Each structure stands twice: as structure tokens, then as C-alpha cells.
Amino acid sequence: MHERLPAALLALLLCASPALAAFEPAAAVAVPDEEESAEGEEGSETLNKNWVPGYQEVSGQAVNVSDGDLQATVVNGPLRPSCGYTPLEVTLHNPGPTPRTVSIRVDSHVSMGRAGVTTRQVEVGPRQRLSAWLPVPISGRGGMVRLDSLGASFRPFSFYSVDPVGQPVLVVGSEEAFQSGTKLPRVKDKPKLSVRFIAPGDAPRELAAYVGYPMVVVAGDVTALPADAWSALEAYASTGGYLVLLRPPRDVAGRLPLLARTSSGVSPNPYGFGRVRVCGKAEECGSGLLSDVNLMEEPERGHVGVVTPAGPPPSWQRGFGSSRHLLNDGEVPLVPGVQAPVGRFLFLITLFVLAVGPGGLALARRRGPVALLIAVPSVALVTCLAIVAWSVLVEGFSVHASRYSLTWLDRERDRAVTVGLGGYYANLEPAGVRVPAQAVLLGPGVDWDTQFPDADWTNGMVVSGGFLPSRTYREWGEVAVVPSRARLTVRREGQGLRVQNALGAPLAAGYVRSGGKLWRLPALADGAEGEATLAPASDDKISFSELVAFPEPVKRRFSRVPWQTLNAPLLEGGFAAKLEGPGPAPTSALEVELHEGLHFVHGRVDGP
Template sequence: MTSVAMLSLWLLLGTSPPPAAVAVEQAVAEAEDATEANAPNGYRDATGTVDSVTEGPLRVTMHGAVLKPQRGYWAAQVVLNNSGSQALPVRIAFSPAYGDTSRSAMRHVEVGPRQRVVTWVPLPVAWHSVTLRVDSPGLKPIVESLYADSDRFEPVLSVGTVSEFETSTGLTKTGERDEPYFSIRFLDAKDAPRELAAYVGFQLVVVTAEAAAVPADVWAVLEAYAATGGTLVVTRPSRDLRERLPLLPEAASTQSQYGFGQVWRCLESKFECESLIRGGSVGIEAYQRGVVIPLGMTQRWVAPLMQTKDPRPLLSNASTPVGRFLLVITAFALVVGPGAWWLARRRGPVSVLIMVPAVSVVTCLALIFWSVLVDGFAVHTSRYSLTWLDGARARAVTAGLSAWYANLSPDALHLPASSVLLPPPDLDDALADLDWTAGLTVGDGFLPPRTYREWGEVAVLPSRARLVLKREGDAPRVQNALGARLEEGYVRLDGTVRRLPALSDGEEGALGAPEPEPGNVADTLVGRHLGDGAGLRLSNALTPFSADLSEGGFIARLSGQGPLPSSGMPSEVETAVHLVRGEVRP
């Protein structure tokens, strides 16, 4: 029986409780008051610090100790001011302060005379502390150290000022010794980054600034962030919000599915905003972050996934040929063991000194020959992707995963700015040289020789891919204009579900007969081709993608390199599963 219950019992009996009971009850009340006092009651401002260094006409302002997400990249902001009369070409490079310091993330910028340029360089979250080097011809290099701010809870990114955030949500900044609900990084709307990589690692991005105060190119990247799996919270939705976020449904709703992600709108009060942001930033497990979770080399999965899933490589070339190795080792042991003893008795000890090195050389050459014969010098890959086709805006929203293996490192890979290459989370040895000058160029380290790698990819890219419907009497036909061979699929037409024929790119074919009991054919097709292997890595994207087809909607499975941004790299495809959803076009 608790102390409060015992005290109530004494009062019901009409007698005075003993002093010990009163003391216990007071201690419990004081403990409850202390617990309430230490409960989370606000946010922690993790925008970071600002420091400036001047060298000649160039003034460099650096933002350090900024909040970084749990995956992907954290964006380092560098402001360049040129007080001179001549344009200055500037190279900004970051390298990790610990580990493999030869890697770098850089950007080349030209600062005009008397111009101020705000530039961002996305850095992998595995880099907790970095060294910044700013070079410009004729000027002494500027070298500074910066570090990131990590948080055990899911961090929040806000586009807007502190006062706008507090006015919209009713949350206030906590004291230094108080426990916050979450940590937040504030970005000025006009200077916010224009690269998708700066946002995609955050589970929650809040827009508190007025819609008109956010530049159009910032809205474009925020829209791409939501479409590729993020949660965008708009605290002050404007009447023209659907023009900035075109995939929103016409009916007003607090939470709306948006491609692979969601858009939350505060439609009633600031208390609604507070509950939405608190709920979206607390209690997020590692396996729930992002639509793509690539597997690291050391297979460092979180416990729930290790208990229920099988994290084996997705590429057969990456599997060690244990049986062949045992056969070679056994043969080698027989030759240099009993074989050497037999040879020593027949030819003498000198022959053994010649035979053992010769057998070793032959064995090594055989292994090299076998590696070249089986793996060759090509890049091997397995590719999986999910794509939404937005025909009205001629674009494709893609989330996917590629597994890579090669005997020799390939050339640099160039990706557009509206795409993001996601490394395995918290894996230092999977990093590469990154050049963000024009999109992203991934250099050395992208695919080390004879090393299995997985990279996630999300992108919003222009696309003319479509499935054309041609009605010819009672036998409707479709033309494959999806850019790859159509292996199978379904379309909902006139209230019935029909099977798509297998078609090469540009080929036409008749639709199959209506399915008698179709059910949710999208969920069936996804479950059939994305099992525990690739489906585990893309599990957070499967739920919205597996929704039932609407009228005129189709889902198709394509083969080949697929719509992933990395499809331009020459490679031999071992496995390809590309699922595409969209609306048939007349």
C-alpha cells in the first residue's frame, strides 16, 4: 500500500496519522514537484556560434557548433565578403579532424567585387569535427576548426526566426540546466540552403516564416524534401500554399501524405503546432529515419532489425566464396604437406625449397586469374527503386538503393543538385571526396576496390516518362514510354483492374482482361519483389507506395539501370527491381 493510500486510510478512520506517515507523504509530494520541475518544457537553441576572419579584401564568417541530424549530411554555412574591386575565386574545403583526414568536401565560389555570398557545404554526419580551409589566389589560406552539435533526440530544423517560431508554437527556450523537448537549428529564410542534401537528413523541418518571405528556390527544395520522405511542418499556411506544394490534396487537412513524406499544417492554434512538432521529434527510432537505410560494411544494424531481418549483401559478388576457398586451401595443404614429404624422400630436401615457393606462386596466380575471370574489371551492381511520376509537372520522385562491387575503383560520379547520395549512417569508412560546386561530384572513396558498398539515393528529377493509353473500341491499348522495358504491372481503368503486358520501350500492347478479385495489386506487386533484403532498406517508403490504385493509376515494374541518379555510371546489373507509379496519359 502506498503512503498516500495509508494516509487516506487514517483519515477515514477518524484518527490522526502517525508522524512517520506524514513525513513519507510530504517526501512523496516533494519528489513529484521536483519531477515536474525537471520535466521537458521547451526547446534548446542549437543554431551555433559565429566567428569571422579577414585576409586582405576577403572576410570569411564561419558558423560552428551547429546542430546536425542523425543521418545524411549537416550543412556548414560560410559567408564570404569581398571588399575589393576585383572578383575573387575562392575554394572552400572541409576535411575530418580525425580518422581518414585525406577525404574532403569542397565547393568553388566566385565572389564579385564588393559582394556578399552565402554558401553551404553539406558534410557527412560521421564528421563530428572538421577543419575548414579557405583558399584564394594571392591570399594567405585561412584555416579554422569547427565542430557539430549532436543531440540524443531527433533534431528539428526551422526556416524562420526565433520569434516567429515561438509565436507560432508557444514554445520557449529552456534554461541551461533545464531539459528541453528537442534541439532546433534556425535558418534565415533568405539565406537558407538551396541543396536538398542540407535538409534530407532531418526528420522534421518547420517553416515559421511567412510564405512570401521564403524565396521561390528555397520553397522548391523544401517541396522536394517533403516529396522524398521528409516531414514538412508549415505553421502559417497561406492561401496559395498548394501552388508552392502542388501535391497537397484540395481538402484541408492537418496531416497529408506528400509523395514519400508528409506535410503538416497548423490550421487551428499554436497548441496544435506544439503537439505536432513535439510528436514528430521525440521517440523516433533509428530504423524509422528516412526512406532509405543503406547497409554499412560492418553491418551495424540497430537491435530490432538484427532480431527480425537478415542483413546479407544484395550482390552475389560481395559474398565470400567459402566453398572454393576451402577447396583451394585443402589442395594447397596436401601439396605442401604430404606432397613435400614425399618429394623430399624422392628428390631430396633441396627440391622442397624450390617446390613450396613455386606452389605458392601458382596458387596466388590461380586466385588472381579466378578473380579476373569471374568478376572482371566491370562495376557490378544491384539496383532497387520506387518512383512516383508527376506527369503534370514532368518530373519523377525517386527513392532507391544501389549495391556496388568492383575489382578496380571507377571514375568520379556526377549527380544533379536535386538528388542526394546517402551513405550508411555513422560509418566513417564509407565516405568519399565530395565536390558540391555544380551538383555533386563523388570522387575517390565512392567505391574502393574489392569492397562491397551500399548507397541510398533520393531525387526529384525532370522526366518525360509516361504510360500512354490508347482506346480503340472495347480493347484499350497502352504504349510504353517509361524509358525502360516494362516487365509487368497493373492499371485501374473504368473501375476495373487490368494487367499490363510486357513491353519494350516504345512498344504497344493490349491490356489484359479485368482481374476477377484484384484486391490491392500495388501491395501485392511490392511484396512480391521487395522482400527482407531490399525491402528492409526501403521499408519506410513501402507504406505510402503500396496504397491501392486510384482511377487511371498504374504501377509497373521496370528492368535495367532504372531512374536512379547514379544510372549514368557504366555497370553490369545483376538484379534490378524498379517500381513506378503514376497516371496513364491519353
């Protein structure tokens, strides 16, 4: 019987072969789903190989609410960038004859709690349609939107943001203009680009709406953009963004003032700390965009900004071994000694336990229970006073900080383009901080699951709370384009060169090229004058890194800074200076106890 069993099984398989063949198409269809699941586990590197060279639109969904003669439309499901803020558009229409003031509030949430409150107050004139933009921190994937106006009651509603499939791209212009300028097809699956289109007339007027996107494309006529919207776009490019002009105007050099100073003659052109692509032929522009997107990608993290502050470690890592002293990705804090003195406090508590336990028992035996009732509260009071005295006398009530920045000084237009980074430890939370419209505070990134501060965007960004929680280490990045009267003045004195420091901070070292020669700057206090000395020929090869000497953890946080542009030899009249102190970024007005302040300024001198 055992000899007949193999023959019977063979016959059964031969008879079942038609049925098996019938199932082959279904099995073939199921294979791609398994492959896609495997691709998701392997990370973005595998997905990149299967992306389709095209784009997919993320249009969102309009939610209409109204009360009386005031109407509001919120575009739900906006495209979520890779860092910074998700711009949430609220369109208000007032068909009535009187102006209306509308307060907009967004309560966003993250997996570990509330991400912060974003508010804005706008005035809508009679028979006016207005687009108001609220920069919602990307740590909040959703939340509630509330509108309030005198005499009107709007129902609150929830909002959500959409994660990109490919690289997130913001396009100012129509889809037709984007297609004709790039010749990129619209695809359904695995697009290389996830695109959100914005009407030019409704384009955001603030840097915060653009700063998180790795690429912003102006698809239409640049001259048709509102002046303040173009200022925000130019600030985006100069502070580390990638701006693409599909239809560049004739006066492109006048509209992009840093183009001639940093351009290398290749496309995309370096522009300040960012890049600009001035398109010619549509096919070349589209293929260039796709190749540039490949360079933007980072395995498992996607695109990150020009400055990337380090956040706290993931919640599942906290409290395990040495990781409780480190930040995300194993980074170390920029301010030393930011952990609470747990060891010293435990020592005081141990002394208290010994005094109350064995000491209290001995006291009760010798003096009686009445003495124990007096001694225990007294010892507890002394222990509490010792802990408070340590906090006051050793740590104090100040904010401890380390600050670093890079600045392009545009003297022709009296402005400073700054990319900054700060590490802070506050024993008591400060009242808040204010930054202008063309400046932005940047948190650690998309995976940050801690609370984001409350901010009012009515006039720039005003942080009202949560900026620096007490006894918590925080890092903030800054990008800013702000007016500045800072300058470095030089004048000839015989065969020498005299320098006046008006940069607003102590000058530690630097170089200036004047008269075809390279001069070494002396160390000068702010407002002081001194004699420059001729630099040896070997100093012509000194790089930015050698001049500023940022610590290695700081260099990693400035991972996308265009070092090759900063390391280029100085042109005639150009200078590079190393400064100390709080630096030129907008948050330098915050009173801190500075542990370290290093800043690099690149610009042109005033004088011959």
C-alpha cells in the same frame, strides 16, 4: 558489556541526528544527478517521458578569418541531424571591386579514421556577401576547414558538430516568427526539440542540406524565399521529409503540386513520400508538432530517413562467429556471395604448402637442391596465377549490384520523385558517380564508422573516390527529384486499350484505371506496345506489396515509406507499374552487373 553495546549505539545515533539532518538537503540535490545517469543508461524511451514540451536553440559559434579584403565566417557547432549530412555554413564577403574565387575544403574525421573530404568552389562577386553550404557527412563529428583563394592565405581551423538533445529541427526563419507561429516556449533542460535557425535569404539551395532532419519548419513568408531554396524544400518534402509551413501562402496548392494528389484531408497531409503540415492556429500547430515528433522517434536509433541502408556491423562485432557475414542489426547483404572466397583460396594455399613442404623435401632428395630452387618459385607462380584466374574468370572486374526504388511520376511537370536503394560489391573500385543538386546519396546512418567518399559539391554531388571500395560490400540510399520524360501512353482501340511503354525500363506488370475500369498491363520491353486486359474485380484490392513483392530485407530498409498512400486505389487516369532493370535513380548510369532490379512507379498516363 555486550548487553550495554546496543544501548550505546542507540544513544550515539540520537546524538548524531541533527548532523544527519543537516546533510539531507545535499542528499536531495544529488538524487536528480543519479536519476539522470540512470536515464541515460535506460535509453531514449525513458528520456522521452521527461522531455519538456518546448525547444532549445543550437546557435553555434561564429569563427571569423580574413586575408586582405576577403572575409570569411564559419558557423562552428552546427546541429547534427539524425542521418545524411550536417550543413556547414561558410559566409564569404568580398568588399573589393573584383570577383574572387574561393575553394573550401572540409576534412572530416571519425573514430576509426577519415570520414571523407568535402569540397566546394564558389565565386564571390564584387561587394557581395555569399553563404556557401557544405554538406558534411554525419559520420564526421569534426575535422578541419581550409579556405583557399588566389592571393589569399587563410589559416585552417577545426570544426565540430553538436548532437541534439531532442529531435533536431531546422527552422528557416527567425526565432520570433517560430514562437509566434507555434506558441512553443524556449526551455533550458531536456527540450523536446533542438532547433537551428537559418535566415531565409541564406537558406541552402540543395536537398542534401535538409534531407537528414526529421522536420524542417518555414517560419516566415514562403514567398520571400529564393526560388531555388523553395525548390529544395519542396524536394525535401516529396522525398520523405516533414515540411511545416507556419504562414502558408494563398497559392499553397500551386507551390506544392503533389498536395492534391496525395492529400487525405487530414493534417499533416501526405505529400509524395513525405508529409506537409499547413498550419492554422498557432496553439494547434505547436501541439501538433510535438505529437508528430513522438511518432518520429525510434528506440535507441532516433529518427531514420525514408530509406535506411544497412551498414557494416560495429567494429567490436566483426570477426566473431557468423556476425562477420552480416551487416548492422543482423541484416543480410542484398547481393549474394559478397564475401571473398576464403575457403577456395585456403584450399589453393594448402596445396601450395603441401607441394613446397613434403613435396619439396622429396624432390630435393631425388633431384637435388637445384631442382628445389626451380620448383618452389614455379609452384608459387602457378598458385598466384590460379588465384588471379579465379578472380578474373569467376568474379570478373564488374560491379555486382541489386537495385530497388519507388517513384512518383509527375507528368504535369516532367519530373520524377524517386526513393531508391542499392547494394553493391565492387571487385575494382569504379571511377566515381555524379548526382544532381536535388538528389542525394545516403549512407547507413549516424553510427557508421567507416570511410565516407570524397565529394565535390560545386555543381551537384560529384563523388571522386571511396564510393565503392574494392572487395567491400556497400549499400547506398538515394532520394532524388530530377527531370524526366518517362511516361505511359494509352489509347482506345475499339473496346480495348492499347498501351505503349515509355518508362525507360522493361514493364513487368501493373494496372491502369481508364474509363472507370481497372486494366491489367502486359509485360512490355521499353518502347514496345501491347494490349491491356480487363482486370477481375478482386484485383481492386491488390496492394503495393503484392504488386512489387520486394524481399523482406528490402522492405525493412524502406521502413518509413507511406505504404497507405501507395496502396490507395487508383484514380481515373492513374497507373501503378512494376519495372525491372537498373531503375530511374541517378546512379543507374553506373555500369553494373545487375543481380536484381525491382522498381515501382506511380503516376498518370498520357492519353484518354
